[in-house]
Amino acid sequence: MSLNAKTKYSGLAMLLHWLIAVLVIVQWQVAVAAEGAPDKAASGQIMANHFALGVVIFIVVALRLVWRQVSPPPPPVASQAKWERTFARIVHLSFYALLLVMPVAGWIALSSFGEPISIWGMFQVPALPVPKNPALGETIFELHGASGIALLVLAALHALAALKHTFIDKDGTLYRMLPFGTARS
Numbered sequence: 001m002s003l004n005a006k007t008k009y010s011g012l013a014m015l016l017h018w019l020i021a022v023l024v025i026v027q028w029q030v031a032v033a034a035e036g037a038p039d040k041a042a043s044g045q046i047m048a049n050h051f052a053l054g055v056v057i058f059i060v061v062a063l064r065l066v067w068r069q070v071s072p073p074p075p076p077v078a079s080q081a082k083w084e085r086t087f088a089r090i091v092h093l094s095f096y097a098l099l100l101v102m103p104v105a106g107w108i109a110l111s112s113f114g115e116p117i118s119i120w121g122m123f124q125v126p127a128l129p130v131p132k133n134p135a136l137g138e139t140i141f142e143l144h145g146a147s148g149i150a151l152l153v154l155a156a157l158h159a160l161a162a163l164k165h166t167f168i169d170k171d172g173t174l175y176r177m178l179p180f181g182t183a184r185s
């Protein structure tokens with residue numbers, strides 16, 4: 001290991017990672033709150049926050065991906081097996097794919113009802129010029145809901161793997177994504 005080998009993500013990458021993680025959990029809880037709402041009007045009001053936050057998450061993830069080109073991740077931890085690296089790469093790729101496709105799917109679905117997305121009344125993301133087709137919109141939303149569950153399962157696996165690597169294997173994985181602690185190459 002060379003002394004100045006890069007072992008940590010950049011500060012901005014860390015900030016965006018944890019921001020995305022928090023926003024995804026909030027986004028999920030907003031959907032859960034809407035499901036538990038007493039009636040359709042209340043549920044619609046809560047879901048309006050989910051739609052707007054979905055646009056925000058899309059933008060933050062896009063920023064993260066641009067920054068990833070400017071400041072690439074540190075090389076993988078050498079002590080990790082090849083299958084672990086491959087598995088981690090697939091999970092990370094799936095996160096980015098889901099976090100970009102899910103909001104776009106939501107936008108297309110809402111457009112099938114002819115509805116724009118209001119960003120908390122400040123401005124609107126207009127409906128796409130797609131034919132009105134509420135049945136298709138419903139189907140896309142159902143797939144979106146299932147993808148949301150898959151995303152949460154992956155996030156739980158991902159967090160458990162990070163904790164296992166850090167506290168059982170003691171290979172410093174978590175500190176790659178934190179501004180303190182010792183990460184290893």
Ligand code: HEM
Pocket residue numbers: 024027028031032047050051052053054055057058098099100102103104106107110117141142144145146148149151152
């Ligand atoms: C990256 C951004 C997004 C994430 C991570 C996300 C995540 C989720 C999650 C976790 C659920 C709950 C699934 C369940 O408990 O069954 C959900 C449901 C839902 N989301 Fe999103 N969402 C995002 C963006 C959007 C956008 C932009 C829209 C609409 C414009 C939208 C519309 C909906 C709807 C209508 C549901 C209810 C679906 C159903 O079960 O029928 N979401 N979303």
Ligand code: HEM
Pocket residue numbers: 017020021022024025068073076077092093095096155158159160162163173174175176177
């Ligand atoms: C919804 C929640 C989360 C999402 C969507 C998420 C997403 C991601 C993604 C996409 C990467 C790859 C970064 C890149 O190379 O561009 C990553 C890396 C990482 N995440 Fe998360 N994450 C989440 C929650 C967590 C949690 C709760 C922890 C810790 C307990 C965690 C710890 C890490 C660590 C340590 C890395 C660096 C892994 C390495 O390169 O060896 N993440 N995460």
